[in-house]
Amino acid sequence: MAKHVLITGASSGIGKQLSIDYASQGWHVYACGQNLDRLEALGMVSERITPLAFDVCNLESVTAAMASLTEMPELIILNAGTCEYIEHGKVDVALFRRIYEVNIFGVLNCIEALQPRFSDKTHLVLIGSSASYLPLPRAEAYGSSKAALAYIANTLAIDLERDGVTVSLVSPGFVKTPLTDKNDFAMPMLVSPEFASEQIMQGINEKKKEIHFPKKFSLFLKTLSLLPIGLQLAAVKRMTGKTS
Template identity: 50%
Template sequence: MKTIVITGATSGIGLALVKAYLSEGHQVFACGRNMASLDALAHTRLTPLSFDIGDKQAVLAACSQLPAIDIAILNAGSCEYIDDAKHFDSALFERVIHTNLIALGYCLEGLLPKLGKHSQLSLMGSSASYLPFSRAQAYGSSKAAVGYLARSLALDLKAHHIEVSVICPGFVKTPLTDKNDFAMPMLITSEEAAQYIYKGINKHKKEIHFPYKFTLLLKLLAMLPNWCWEKLAMRMST
Protein backbone atom coordinates (compact mmCIF):
# COMPACT_ATOMS: atom_id res chain seq x y z
CA MET A 1 0.00 0.00 0.00
CA LYS A 2 1.34 3.42 -0.98
CA THR A 3 0.49 6.82 0.48
CA ILE A 4 -0.73 9.27 -2.15
CA VAL A 5 -1.54 12.96 -1.88
CA ILE A 6 -3.68 14.54 -4.60
CA THR A 7 -4.57 18.23 -4.86
CA GLY A 8 -7.66 19.31 -6.78
CA ALA A 9 -9.21 16.05 -5.65
CA THR A 10 -12.80 17.21 -5.21
CA SER A 11 -13.92 17.02 -8.85
CA GLY A 12 -12.97 16.09 -12.41
CA ILE A 13 -9.61 14.38 -13.01
CA GLY A 14 -8.51 14.65 -9.35
CA LEU A 15 -11.64 12.94 -8.01
CA ALA A 16 -11.30 10.17 -10.62
CA LEU A 17 -7.67 9.71 -9.50
CA VAL A 18 -8.76 9.43 -5.85
CA LYS A 19 -11.19 6.65 -6.81
CA ALA A 20 -8.55 4.88 -8.95
CA TYR A 21 -5.94 4.85 -6.16
CA LEU A 22 -8.49 3.80 -3.50
CA SER A 23 -9.70 0.94 -5.70
CA GLU A 24 -6.09 -0.31 -5.96
CA GLY A 25 -5.79 -0.42 -2.15
CA HIS A 26 -3.76 2.73 -1.51
CA GLN A 27 -4.08 5.35 1.23
CA VAL A 28 -5.14 8.72 -0.20
CA PHE A 29 -4.92 12.25 1.20
CA ALA A 30 -7.28 14.25 -1.01
CA CYS A 31 -7.18 18.06 -1.06
CA GLY A 32 -9.61 20.73 -2.20
CA ARG A 33 -12.05 23.29 -0.88
CA ASN A 34 -15.49 21.86 -1.58
CA MET A 35 -15.43 18.62 0.41
CA ALA A 36 -18.91 17.29 -0.47
CA SER A 37 -17.77 14.77 -3.11
CA LEU A 38 -14.95 13.41 -0.89
CA ASP A 39 -17.17 13.22 2.21
CA ALA A 40 -19.68 11.26 0.11
CA LEU A 41 -16.99 8.64 -0.64
CA ALA A 42 -16.54 8.08 3.15
CA HIS A 43 -13.71 5.59 2.60
CA THR A 44 -11.54 4.31 5.48
CA ARG A 45 -8.32 4.82 3.48
CA LEU A 46 -9.33 8.34 2.40
CA THR A 47 -8.43 11.50 4.36
CA PRO A 48 -9.98 14.69 2.95
CA LEU A 49 -7.98 17.86 3.61
CA SER A 50 -9.75 21.16 3.09
CA PHE A 51 -7.64 24.21 2.22
CA ASP A 52 -7.16 26.84 -0.47
CA ILE A 53 -3.91 26.16 -2.36
CA GLY A 54 -3.60 29.90 -2.93
CA ASP A 55 -3.22 30.49 0.81
CA LYS A 56 0.42 29.74 1.68
CA GLN A 57 -0.10 29.42 5.46
CA ALA A 58 -3.07 27.08 4.95
CA VAL A 59 -1.05 24.94 2.52
CA LEU A 60 1.94 24.66 4.89
CA ALA A 61 -0.32 23.88 7.85
CA ALA A 62 -2.15 21.13 5.91
CA CYS A 63 1.11 19.61 4.60
CA SER A 64 2.62 19.53 8.10
CA GLN A 65 -0.14 17.06 9.11
CA LEU A 66 0.86 14.59 6.41
CA PRO A 67 2.90 11.41 6.94
CA ALA A 68 5.69 10.39 4.51
CA ILE A 69 4.32 10.44 0.97
CA ASP A 70 5.09 7.97 -1.84
CA ILE A 71 3.29 9.78 -4.65
CA ALA A 72 2.23 13.46 -4.80
CA ILE A 73 0.00 14.53 -7.69
CA LEU A 74 -0.30 18.33 -7.78
CA ASN A 75 -3.37 18.56 -9.96
CA ALA A 76 -5.41 21.54 -8.66
CA GLY A 77 -5.90 24.25 -11.23
CA SER A 78 -8.27 26.65 -12.87
CA CYS A 79 -8.85 27.98 -16.36
CA GLU A 80 -10.05 31.38 -17.53
CA TYR A 81 -9.72 32.86 -21.00
CA ILE A 82 -8.74 36.39 -22.01
CA ASP A 83 -11.54 37.47 -24.35
CA ASP A 84 -10.04 40.80 -25.41
CA ALA A 85 -6.23 40.76 -25.55
CA LYS A 86 -6.16 44.46 -26.53
CA HIS A 87 -7.77 45.32 -23.16
CA PHE A 88 -5.66 42.85 -21.20
CA ASP A 89 -7.31 41.70 -17.97
CA SER A 90 -4.33 41.59 -15.60
CA ALA A 91 -6.55 40.58 -12.66
CA LEU A 92 -7.65 37.45 -14.54
CA PHE A 93 -4.02 36.80 -15.58
CA GLU A 94 -2.90 37.09 -11.94
CA ARG A 95 -5.71 34.80 -10.69
CA VAL A 96 -4.85 32.01 -13.11
CA ILE A 97 -1.07 32.28 -12.66
CA HIS A 98 -1.54 32.37 -8.89
CA THR A 99 -3.66 29.21 -8.75
CA ASN A 100 -1.81 27.22 -11.44
CA LEU A 101 1.77 28.24 -10.72
CA ILE A 102 2.43 30.29 -7.55
CA ALA A 103 0.26 27.98 -5.43
CA LEU A 104 2.26 25.03 -6.81
CA GLY A 105 5.29 26.65 -5.17
CA TYR A 106 3.44 26.68 -1.82
CA CYS A 107 2.56 22.99 -2.26
CA LEU A 108 6.16 22.13 -3.17
CA GLU A 109 7.48 23.94 -0.07
CA GLY A 110 5.04 22.03 2.14
CA LEU A 111 5.26 18.64 0.45
CA LEU A 112 8.88 18.13 -0.57
CA PRO A 113 10.02 17.49 3.03
CA LYS A 114 7.48 14.62 3.06
CA LEU A 115 8.87 13.02 -0.11
CA GLY A 116 11.64 10.54 0.60
CA LYS A 117 13.83 8.30 -1.55
CA HIS A 118 12.00 6.59 -4.45
CA SER A 119 8.96 8.82 -4.15
CA GLN A 120 7.23 10.35 -7.18
CA LEU A 121 6.05 13.89 -7.78
CA SER A 122 3.72 14.62 -10.67
CA LEU A 123 2.68 18.12 -11.75
CA MET A 124 -0.47 18.78 -13.78
CA GLY A 125 0.46 20.66 -16.93
CA SER A 126 -1.52 20.64 -20.16
CA SER A 127 -1.07 19.83 -23.84
CA ALA A 128 -2.33 23.41 -24.34
CA SER A 129 1.25 24.46 -23.56
CA TYR A 130 2.62 22.71 -26.68
CA LEU A 131 1.35 25.52 -28.93
CA PRO A 132 0.02 29.06 -28.49
CA PHE A 133 -3.80 29.06 -28.60
CA SER A 134 -6.10 32.04 -28.99
CA ARG A 135 -7.42 33.51 -25.67
CA ALA A 136 -5.12 31.17 -23.67
CA GLN A 137 -2.53 33.78 -22.63
CA ALA A 138 -3.13 33.17 -18.91
CA TYR A 139 -3.89 29.44 -18.87
CA GLY A 140 -1.33 28.47 -21.53
CA SER A 141 1.43 30.55 -19.91
CA SER A 142 0.73 29.01 -16.51
CA LYS A 143 0.84 25.47 -17.90
CA ALA A 144 3.96 26.12 -20.00
CA ALA A 145 5.61 27.29 -16.78
CA VAL A 146 4.44 24.14 -14.98
CA GLY A 147 6.11 22.04 -17.70
CA TYR A 148 9.38 23.91 -17.23
CA LEU A 149 9.07 23.68 -13.45
CA ALA A 150 8.65 19.89 -13.62
CA ARG A 151 11.59 19.35 -15.99
CA SER A 152 13.83 21.66 -13.95
CA LEU A 153 12.81 20.04 -10.65
CA ALA A 154 13.53 16.62 -12.16
CA LEU A 155 17.19 17.64 -12.57
CA ASP A 156 17.68 18.77 -8.97
CA LEU A 157 15.54 16.16 -7.23
CA LYS A 158 17.27 13.25 -8.99
CA ALA A 159 20.07 13.40 -6.40
CA HIS A 160 17.36 12.94 -3.71
CA HIS A 161 15.94 9.94 -5.63
CA ILE A 162 12.64 11.75 -6.20
CA GLU A 163 11.17 11.26 -9.69
CA VAL A 164 9.32 14.18 -11.25
CA SER A 165 6.84 13.94 -14.11
CA VAL A 166 4.52 16.31 -15.90
CA ILE A 167 0.99 15.38 -16.97
CA CYS A 168 -0.24 16.84 -20.27
CA PRO A 169 -3.83 15.89 -21.02
CA GLY A 170 -5.82 16.78 -24.11
CA PHE A 171 -9.48 17.61 -23.55
CA VAL A 172 -11.11 15.86 -20.58
CA LYS A 173 -14.79 16.25 -19.71
CA THR A 174 -14.84 17.91 -16.27
CA PRO A 175 -16.54 20.94 -14.63
CA LEU A 176 -13.54 22.97 -15.91
CA THR A 177 -14.14 22.12 -19.60
CA ASP A 178 -17.96 22.09 -19.27
CA LYS A 179 -17.62 25.91 -19.34
CA ASN A 180 -15.86 25.89 -22.75
CA ASP A 181 -17.79 27.41 -25.65
CA PHE A 182 -15.71 25.77 -28.42
CA ALA A 183 -15.35 22.32 -29.97
CA MET A 184 -13.14 19.95 -27.95
CA PRO A 185 -11.79 17.23 -30.30
CA MET A 186 -11.10 13.75 -28.89
CA LEU A 187 -12.70 14.63 -25.54
CA ILE A 188 -12.26 11.80 -22.99
CA THR A 189 -13.85 11.14 -19.57
CA SER A 190 -12.11 11.95 -16.29
CA GLU A 191 -12.06 8.19 -15.52
CA GLU A 192 -10.14 7.54 -18.76
CA ALA A 193 -7.76 10.40 -17.90
CA ALA A 194 -7.20 8.94 -14.41
CA GLN A 195 -6.29 5.55 -15.94
CA TYR A 196 -3.72 7.16 -18.28
CA ILE A 197 -2.20 9.01 -15.30
CA TYR A 198 -2.28 5.98 -12.98
CA LYS A 199 -0.52 3.81 -15.58
CA GLY A 200 1.91 6.59 -16.53
CA ILE A 201 3.00 7.05 -12.92
CA ASN A 202 3.31 3.25 -12.46
CA LYS A 203 5.52 3.12 -15.56
CA HIS A 204 7.64 6.02 -14.23
CA LYS A 205 7.02 8.11 -17.35
CA LYS A 206 8.56 11.59 -17.36
CA GLU A 207 5.76 13.04 -19.47
CA ILE A 208 2.29 11.54 -19.24
CA HIS A 209 0.38 12.79 -22.27
CA PHE A 210 -2.96 11.56 -23.61
CA PRO A 211 -5.03 10.79 -25.61
CA TYR A 212 -2.04 9.93 -27.78
CA LYS A 213 -3.61 10.68 -31.19
CA PHE A 214 -4.44 14.18 -29.98
CA THR A 215 -1.19 14.96 -28.16
CA LEU A 216 0.99 13.51 -30.95
CA LEU A 217 -0.87 15.67 -33.48
CA LEU A 218 -0.20 18.75 -31.32
CA LYS A 219 3.49 17.77 -30.99
CA LEU A 220 3.72 17.47 -34.80
CA LEU A 221 1.98 20.84 -35.30
CA ALA A 222 4.42 22.38 -32.81
CA MET A 223 7.25 21.48 -35.21
CA LEU A 224 5.77 23.68 -37.95
CA PRO A 225 7.27 27.11 -38.53
CA ASN A 226 5.47 29.66 -36.38
CA TRP A 227 3.92 31.53 -39.38
CA CYS A 228 2.32 28.28 -40.49
CA TRP A 229 0.82 27.57 -37.04
CA GLU A 230 -0.37 31.20 -36.79
CA LYS A 231 -2.35 30.79 -40.03
CA LEU A 232 -3.90 27.54 -38.81
CA ALA A 233 -4.66 28.92 -35.33
CA MET A 234 -6.30 32.04 -36.81
CA ARG A 235 -8.49 29.84 -39.00
CA MET A 236 -9.46 27.68 -35.97
CA SER A 237 -10.41 30.70 -33.86
CA THR A 238 -12.75 32.29 -36.48
Protein backbone atom coordinates in the same frame (compact mmCIF):
# COMPACT_ATOMS: atom_id res chain seq x y z
CA MET B 1 1.74 -1.29 4.58
CA ALA B 2 -0.52 0.73 2.26
CA LYS B 3 1.16 3.23 -0.02
CA HIS B 4 0.10 6.86 0.36
CA VAL B 5 -0.80 9.35 -2.38
CA LEU B 6 -1.69 13.02 -1.97
CA ILE B 7 -3.91 14.47 -4.69
CA THR B 8 -4.84 18.16 -4.91
CA GLY B 9 -7.97 19.20 -6.78
CA ALA B 10 -9.65 15.99 -5.61
CA SER B 11 -13.09 17.50 -5.02
CA SER B 12 -14.03 17.19 -8.70
CA GLY B 13 -13.02 16.14 -12.20
CA ILE B 14 -9.71 14.37 -12.84
CA GLY B 15 -8.51 14.56 -9.22
CA LYS B 16 -11.72 13.02 -7.91
CA GLN B 17 -11.47 10.12 -10.36
CA LEU B 18 -7.78 9.58 -9.50
CA SER B 19 -8.70 9.48 -5.79
CA ILE B 20 -11.36 6.83 -6.37
CA ASP B 21 -9.09 4.75 -8.60
CA TYR B 22 -6.03 4.87 -6.31
CA ALA B 23 -8.19 3.98 -3.28
CA SER B 24 -9.68 1.04 -5.19
CA GLN B 25 -6.13 -0.19 -5.85
CA GLY B 26 -5.40 -0.22 -2.10
CA TRP B 27 -3.62 3.13 -1.79
CA HIS B 28 -4.36 5.48 1.10
CA VAL B 29 -5.44 8.78 -0.50
CA TYR B 30 -5.13 12.28 0.99
CA ALA B 31 -7.83 13.94 -1.11
CA CYS B 32 -7.33 17.72 -1.10
CA GLY B 33 -9.59 20.51 -2.29
CA GLN B 34 -11.49 23.48 -0.93
CA ASN B 35 -15.07 22.24 -0.94
CA LEU B 36 -15.38 20.21 2.27
CA ASP B 37 -18.86 18.83 1.43
CA ARG B 38 -17.62 17.34 -1.84
CA LEU B 39 -14.45 16.04 -0.19
CA GLU B 40 -16.46 14.41 2.61
CA ALA B 41 -18.76 12.79 0.05
CA LEU B 42 -15.64 11.42 -1.64
CA GLY B 43 -14.43 10.17 1.75
CA MET B 44 -17.65 8.10 1.95
CA VAL B 45 -16.63 6.20 -1.20
CA SER B 46 -13.72 4.48 0.57
CA GLU B 47 -12.34 4.38 4.09
CA ARG B 48 -8.94 4.72 2.45
CA ILE B 49 -9.75 8.32 1.39
CA THR B 50 -8.92 11.09 3.89
CA PRO B 51 -10.37 14.51 2.96
CA LEU B 52 -8.12 17.53 3.50
CA ALA B 53 -9.60 20.98 2.85
CA PHE B 54 -7.33 23.97 2.21
CA ASP B 55 -6.69 26.72 -0.33
CA VAL B 56 -3.52 25.97 -2.32
CA CYS B 57 -2.99 29.74 -2.73
CA ASN B 58 -2.55 30.24 1.01
CA LEU B 59 0.94 29.08 2.00
CA GLU B 60 0.10 29.08 5.74
CA SER B 61 -2.93 26.81 5.18
CA VAL B 62 -0.94 24.59 2.84
CA THR B 63 1.91 24.26 5.36
CA ALA B 64 -0.52 23.44 8.20
CA ALA B 65 -2.34 20.83 6.06
CA MET B 66 0.91 19.18 4.98
CA ALA B 67 2.20 19.15 8.58
CA SER B 68 -0.98 17.30 9.61
CA LEU B 69 -0.21 14.31 7.38
CA THR B 70 0.45 11.25 9.52
CA GLU B 71 2.34 9.53 6.68
CA MET B 72 4.50 11.23 4.08
CA PRO B 73 2.95 10.28 0.71
CA GLU B 74 5.43 8.72 -1.71
CA LEU B 75 3.24 9.90 -4.60
CA ILE B 76 2.21 13.58 -4.80
CA ILE B 77 -0.14 14.60 -7.61
CA LEU B 78 -0.50 18.39 -7.82
CA ASN B 79 -3.60 18.65 -9.95
CA ALA B 80 -5.60 21.63 -8.52
CA GLY B 81 -6.09 24.14 -11.28
CA THR B 82 -8.40 26.71 -12.78
CA CYS B 83 -9.11 28.12 -16.22
CA GLU B 84 -10.42 31.43 -17.51
CA TYR B 85 -10.09 32.86 -21.00
CA ILE B 86 -9.46 36.45 -22.04
CA GLU B 87 -11.66 38.18 -24.62
CA HIS B 88 -10.44 39.77 -27.88
CA GLY B 89 -6.83 39.78 -26.70
CA LYS B 90 -7.70 42.28 -23.95
CA VAL B 91 -5.18 41.77 -21.18
CA ASP B 92 -6.84 41.59 -17.76
CA VAL B 93 -4.13 41.49 -15.11
CA ALA B 94 -6.54 40.45 -12.35
CA LEU B 95 -7.55 37.41 -14.43
CA PHE B 96 -3.90 36.50 -15.07
CA ARG B 97 -3.20 36.77 -11.33
CA ARG B 98 -6.17 34.50 -10.45
CA ILE B 99 -4.90 31.85 -12.84
CA TYR B 100 -1.23 32.11 -11.86
CA GLU B 101 -2.10 32.07 -8.12
CA VAL B 102 -3.73 28.64 -8.41
CA ASN B 103 -1.94 27.04 -11.36
CA ILE B 104 1.61 28.17 -10.57
CA PHE B 105 1.91 29.47 -7.00
CA GLY B 106 -0.60 26.93 -5.67
CA VAL B 107 1.61 24.16 -7.01
CA LEU B 108 4.80 25.82 -5.72
CA ASN B 109 3.23 26.29 -2.25
CA CYS B 110 2.52 22.56 -2.05
CA ILE B 111 6.03 21.65 -3.21
CA GLU B 112 7.68 24.04 -0.74
CA ALA B 113 5.61 22.68 2.15
CA LEU B 114 6.33 19.03 1.34
CA GLN B 115 9.91 19.27 0.07
CA PRO B 116 11.63 18.93 3.48
CA ARG B 117 10.06 15.44 3.71
CA PHE B 118 10.95 14.29 0.19
CA SER B 119 12.94 11.05 0.02
CA ASP B 120 14.40 8.83 -2.69
CA LYS B 121 10.95 7.21 -2.92
CA THR B 122 9.11 10.46 -3.72
CA HIS B 123 7.34 10.75 -7.07
CA LEU B 124 6.12 14.28 -7.79
CA VAL B 125 3.53 14.66 -10.55
CA LEU B 126 2.43 18.05 -11.92
CA ILE B 127 -0.69 18.35 -14.03
CA GLY B 128 0.00 20.68 -16.94
CA SER B 129 -1.96 20.82 -20.17
CA SER B 130 -1.50 20.19 -23.88
CA ALA B 131 -2.68 23.83 -24.20
CA SER B 132 0.94 24.75 -23.48
CA TYR B 133 2.14 23.11 -26.72
CA LEU B 134 0.74 25.80 -29.02
CA PRO B 135 -0.47 29.43 -28.82
CA LEU B 136 -4.26 28.93 -28.59
CA PRO B 137 -6.71 31.84 -28.95
CA ARG B 138 -7.99 33.28 -25.63
CA ALA B 139 -5.67 31.02 -23.63
CA GLU B 140 -3.02 33.67 -22.93
CA ALA B 141 -3.33 33.25 -19.14
CA TYR B 142 -4.19 29.55 -18.85
CA GLY B 143 -1.75 28.35 -21.54
CA SER B 144 1.13 30.42 -20.17
CA SER B 145 0.47 29.16 -16.63
CA LYS B 146 0.72 25.58 -17.90
CA ALA B 147 3.82 26.38 -19.97
CA ALA B 148 5.45 27.69 -16.78
CA LEU B 149 4.42 24.52 -14.97
CA ALA B 150 5.97 22.38 -17.70
CA TYR B 151 9.24 24.28 -17.34
CA ILE B 152 9.13 23.90 -13.55
CA ALA B 153 8.43 20.15 -13.81
CA ASN B 154 11.21 19.53 -16.32
CA THR B 155 13.83 21.56 -14.44
CA LEU B 156 12.89 19.95 -11.11
CA ALA B 157 13.25 16.58 -12.84
CA ILE B 158 16.91 17.48 -13.47
CA ASP B 159 17.63 19.14 -10.13
CA LEU B 160 15.96 16.57 -7.87
CA GLU B 161 17.32 13.52 -9.68
CA ARG B 162 20.40 13.34 -7.47
CA ASP B 163 18.08 12.97 -4.43
CA GLY B 164 16.29 10.09 -6.13
CA VAL B 165 13.08 12.11 -6.56
CA THR B 166 11.10 11.33 -9.74
CA VAL B 167 9.21 14.21 -11.38
CA SER B 168 6.55 13.70 -14.06
CA LEU B 169 4.54 16.16 -16.12
CA VAL B 170 1.01 15.27 -17.25
CA SER B 171 -0.35 17.08 -20.32
CA PRO B 172 -3.98 16.09 -20.91
CA GLY B 173 -6.04 17.04 -23.94
CA PHE B 174 -9.71 17.85 -23.34
CA VAL B 175 -11.27 15.91 -20.45
CA LYS B 176 -14.98 16.18 -19.59
CA THR B 177 -15.03 17.85 -16.15
CA PRO B 178 -16.71 20.88 -14.52
CA LEU B 179 -13.72 22.90 -15.80
CA THR B 180 -14.43 22.10 -19.47
CA ASP B 181 -18.23 22.02 -19.06
CA LYS B 182 -17.93 25.84 -19.04
CA ASN B 183 -16.25 25.93 -22.48
CA ASP B 184 -18.31 27.47 -25.29
CA PHE B 185 -16.27 25.96 -28.15
CA ALA B 186 -15.89 22.55 -29.75
CA MET B 187 -13.49 20.29 -27.87
CA PRO B 188 -11.96 17.73 -30.22
CA MET B 189 -11.27 14.23 -28.89
CA LEU B 190 -12.85 14.95 -25.50
CA VAL B 191 -12.16 12.04 -23.13
CA SER B 192 -13.77 10.92 -19.86
CA PRO B 193 -12.21 11.44 -16.40
CA GLU B 194 -12.05 7.62 -16.16
CA PHE B 195 -9.87 7.45 -19.30
CA ALA B 196 -7.71 10.35 -18.04
CA SER B 197 -7.21 8.68 -14.67
CA GLU B 198 -6.27 5.36 -16.30
CA GLN B 199 -3.71 7.07 -18.57
CA ILE B 200 -2.21 9.06 -15.70
CA MET B 201 -1.98 6.04 -13.39
CA GLN B 202 -0.37 3.93 -16.09
CA GLY B 203 2.20 6.63 -16.87
CA ILE B 204 2.96 7.12 -13.16
CA ASN B 205 3.35 3.37 -12.73
CA GLU B 206 5.89 3.36 -15.57
CA LYS B 207 7.60 6.43 -14.03
CA LYS B 208 7.25 8.31 -17.31
CA LYS B 209 8.68 11.84 -17.35
CA GLU B 210 5.85 13.01 -19.60
CA ILE B 211 2.34 11.62 -19.74
CA HIS B 212 0.12 12.93 -22.53
CA PHE B 213 -3.20 11.79 -23.94
CA PRO B 214 -5.28 11.13 -25.96
CA LYS B 215 -2.25 10.30 -28.10
CA LYS B 216 -3.80 11.15 -31.49
CA PHE B 217 -4.57 14.65 -30.22
CA SER B 218 -1.40 15.32 -28.21
CA LEU B 219 0.97 13.95 -30.87
CA PHE B 220 -0.79 16.07 -33.51
CA LEU B 221 -0.30 19.22 -31.40
CA LYS B 222 3.30 18.26 -30.60
CA THR B 223 4.04 17.84 -34.30
CA LEU B 224 2.53 21.25 -35.11
CA SER B 225 4.66 22.79 -32.35
CA LEU B 226 7.80 21.77 -34.28
CA LEU B 227 6.85 24.06 -37.19
CA PRO B 228 8.15 27.63 -37.52
CA ILE B 229 5.94 29.97 -35.49
CA GLY B 230 4.31 31.54 -38.56
CA LEU B 231 3.10 28.15 -39.73
CA GLN B 232 1.97 27.23 -36.19
CA LEU B 233 -0.14 30.41 -36.01
CA ALA B 234 -1.65 29.77 -39.45
CA ALA B 235 -2.52 26.16 -38.48
CA VAL B 236 -4.07 27.21 -35.16
CA LYS B 237 -6.15 29.94 -36.86
CA ARG B 238 -7.39 27.38 -39.38
CA MET B 239 -8.22 24.78 -36.72
CA THR B 240 -10.04 27.20 -34.45
CA GLY B 241 -11.85 29.05 -37.23
CA LYS B 242 -10.10 32.24 -36.15
CA THR B 243 -9.75 34.40 -39.24
CA SER B 244 -8.46 37.95 -39.17
